[in-house]
Amino acid sequence: MKENEWITKEIPNKINYYLIGEGKPLLLLHGFAEDATIWTNQIKFLSSRHKLILPDLPGSGISKEYLPALSTTIEDFAMLINEIIMAEKIEQFSFLGHSMGGYVALAYAELFPEMLNGFGLIHSTAYADSAEKKEIRTRSIEFIEKHGSLPFLETMIPGLYSDPFIREHKDVIQNHISMANSFNLHVFAAYYEMMKNRPDRRLVLESFTKPILFIIGTEDKAVFLKDSLEQSHLPVDPHIEILDGVGHMGMIEVPDKVNKALENFMMLM
Numbered sequence: 001m002k003e004n005e006w007i008t009k010e011i012p013n014k015i016n017y018y019l020i021g022e023g024k025p026l027l028l029l030h031g032f033a034e035d036a037t038i039w040t041n042q043i044k045f046l047s048s049r050h051k052l053i054l055p056d057l058p059g060s061g062i063s064k065e066y067l068p069a070l071s072t073t074i075e076d077f078a079m080l081i082n083e084i085i086m087a088e089k090i091e092q093f094s095f096l097g098h099s100m101g102g103y104v105a106l107a108y109a110e111l112f113p114e115m116l117n118g119f120g121l122i123h124s125t126a127y128a129d130s131a132e133k134k135e136i137r138t139r140s141i142e143f144i145e146k147h148g149s150l151p152f153l154e155t156m157i158p159g160l161y162s163d164p165f166i167r168e169h170k171d172v173i174q175n176h177i178s179m180a181n182s183f184n185l186h187v188f189a190a191y192y193e194m195m196k197n198r199p200d201r202r203l204v205l206e207s208f209t210k211p212i213l214f215i216i217g218t219e220d221k222a223v224f225l226k227d228s229l230e231q232s233h234l235p236v237d238p239h240i241e242i243l244d245g246v247g248h249m250g251m252i253e254v255p256d257k258v259n260k261a262l263e264n265f266m267m268l269m
């Protein structure tokens, strides 16, 4: 497989994913209202040295037709990731998840710690949703059902980026909104439901003995800085990258800094 060549693979009727590059296996998992293209800046940089595995979760991107049910769980997604790893005959790998993708990485680390060389939370958290956050998700779903996805996304997506980035990169925000607006709106309800139901996984951070990466944006409004800093001191072997002035989307807001942090982390593997 050539560097930067995107090969599409499938677990039939369940999930589609991309394979790109050769080298140490690294799985990158997107978050809510995203797909694997969210990693475009990292793919160019990492695929010359790594075998990248990039799933699109059921309901997202090239897995759009596999609609998750309201009863689907974050653990179901972790099991699906393991099906990919088994299908690719990968013995050990590193797993980095952005936000909701990080919730899946934590569930995976709980279920299959021996499969991982290390994992990372990119703007993500091991804390469960607070009662207030659950309530906001419930109200968001009601809003989407009444008004459709677009007005919701037009408010939600800019909130993921830092204010200066929004002012200077209106095209990026618009592209992100357009991509997310192609989702079936039931997918948003299913994703919110599974995030509401996920447990606190700080114990996974404490018990995992290999490296854990934390990428933290000081202006992140989706994952609070205080929680990010607190959880990053729980593991035995934490690697912490704090991105000053950055929101929830470091991979896009400051790709060079994120690429360097990912490369340094992968050197440990």
Ligand code: MLT
Pocket: 030, 031, 032, 033, 098, 099, 100, 101, 195, 222
């Ligand atoms: C994400 O980016 O995946 C979401 O912000 C996660 C969340 O809402 O908790």
